[in-house]
Amino acid sequence: MMTNTNLYLPFEVDVKELEQFPKTTRKNNFFELIYVVGGTGIQIINNNQFQYRAGNLFLVTPQDIHSFEILTPTKFFFLRFNEYYIKTNSQNGLQETVRRMEYILQNASHRPGCILKNTVDKPLIASLIQSIINEQTNQQIYHQKITEQIVNAIITIVARNIALKLPKNIKEATGxxxxxxxxxxxxxxxxxxxxxxxxxxxxxxxxxxxxxxxxxxxxxxxxxxxxxxxxxxxxxxxxxxxxxxxxxxxxxxxxxxxxxxxxxxxxxxxxxxxxxxxxxxx
Known part of the structure; x- marks a missing residue:
C-alpha cells in the first residue's frame, strides 16, 4: 500500500522513536531530510536498499518512493520543507539560501544512501540537529526564529555534500x-x-x-x-x-x-x- 503525505507549513521538524516503521510505502508532496539519531535498519527507496545506522542523513524528494525496515529501535529526526519555504526565503531576501536550496532540489540522486560525503560535516550536522531538538523541547523565547536559522545552516551543508556526489567522478577525497x-x-x-x-x-x-x-x-x-x-x-x-x-x-x-x-x-x-x-x- 502506498500513501501520499502532504505538508501544510513551509517547513516542519519531527522526532520519533520507532520499533516498526508504518507498513506503507510513502510518496510525499515535499522534500524530506531524515537523520538517524540512533538505531539500525534498512532504507528502501525506489526499490534500492541501504543499511542505515546512527549519523546517516537521507534526502527524499517528491519523486521518490520510500520506506524503512527497522532492525533495532530507531530514533529518527525529520525535517520537511516544500516550495513555499523557498518562496518565503526569497521574499525575505535570503537569495543565497534559495540558490543552495535549488541546488539540493535539482540534483538529488534519487538513490539510497547517506548524503553526508564530507567527513568534517558529520559531527556538525549532529550538533545542529541536536540544537533543533533542544529548541523545540525547551520552547524558550525566539525558539522558532533560531530553529529557522539552524534549518538554513543544515540546508547549506547538505548542498555542499550533494556537490560532492553530482559529477560522476567526484569522490569524498576530491580536492x-x-x-x-x-x-x-x-x-x-x-x-x-x-x-x-x-x-x-x-x-x-x-x-x-x-x-x-x-x-x-x-x-x-x-x-x-x-x-x-x-x-x-x-x-x-x-x-x-x-x-x-x-x-x-x-x-x-x-x-x-x-x-x-x-x-x-x-x-x-x-x-x-x-x-x-x-x-x-x-
Whole structure:
C-alpha cells in the first residue's frame, strides 16, 4: 500500500522513536531530510536498499518512493520543507539560501544512501540537529526564529555534500579546489560572463591550458557539459515546482529567447519544456 503525505507549513521538524516503521510505502508532496539519531535498519527507496545506522542523513524528494525496515529501535529526526519555504526565503531576501536550496532540489540522486560525503560535516550536522531538538523541547523565547536559522545552516551543508556526489567522478577525497570551482559555477549560473573558462581559470589561478583537462579529470565532464547539465536541472525544477512561463525561464537563465531554450531542452530531454511540465508535474 502506498500513501501520499502532504505538508501544510513551509517547513516542519519531527522526532520519533520507532520499533516498526508504518507498513506503507510513502510518496510525499515535499522534500524530506531524515537523520538517524540512533538505531539500525534498512532504507528502501525506489526499490534500492541501504543499511542505515546512527549519523546517516537521507534526502527524499517528491519523486521518490520510500520506506524503512527497522532492525533495532530507531530514533529518527525529520525535517520537511516544500516550495513555499523557498518562496518565503526569497521574499525575505535570503537569495543565497534559495540558490543552495535549488541546488539540493535539482540534483538529488534519487538513490539510497547517506548524503553526508564530507567527513568534517558529520559531527556538525549532529550538533545542529541536536540544537533543533533542544529548541523545540525547551520552547524558550525566539525558539522558532533560531530553529529557522539552524534549518538554513543544515540546508547549506547538505548542498555542499550533494556537490560532492553530482559529477560522476567526484569522490569524498576530491580536492578542495574543484569543489570551490563547482560552488563558483553554482553562484554564477545566472551570470554567464563569469562562466567563461578563462575567467574561471584566472579566478582560481590555474593555467587556462591546464584548466580544461583538470576539470574533466576531476568531474568526468567538460566545463560546458557541467554548466549545460546544471542549467537543465534548474529548468526542470522551475517547470515542476513553479508557475514560471517558458520565456521567463529563458530570460532568467540567459537563453537568447524561448525558442533557443526549447531547442536545447528538446535535444537533451527528447521533448519540449511544455510537454515535460505536462508529463511530469503533479
Amino acid at each position: 578542495e579546489v574543484v569543489l570551490e570551482i563547482l560552488h563558483y559555477i553554482q553562484e554564477n549560473i545566472y551570470n554567464p560572463k563569469q562562466l567563461k573558462a578563462n575567467i574561471i581559470s584566472e579566478h582560481f589561478n590555474i593555467s587556462l591550458n591546464y584548466f580544461g583537462k583538470y576539470f574533466k579529470k576531476q568531474t568526468g565532464e567538460t566545463l560546458q557539459e557541467y554548466i549545460s547539465n546544471y542549467k537543465l536541472r534548474l529548468i526542470e525544477a522551475r517547470l515542476l515546482n513553479t508557475d514560471m512561463r517558458i520565456n521567463e525561464i529563458a530570460d532568467e537563465l540567459h537563453f537568447s529567447d524561448e525558442s533557443h531554450l526549447n531547442k536545447v531542452f528538446r535535444k537533451y530531454k527528447g521533448m519540449n519544456p511544455s510537454e515535460f511540465r505536462k508529463t511530469f508535474s503533479k
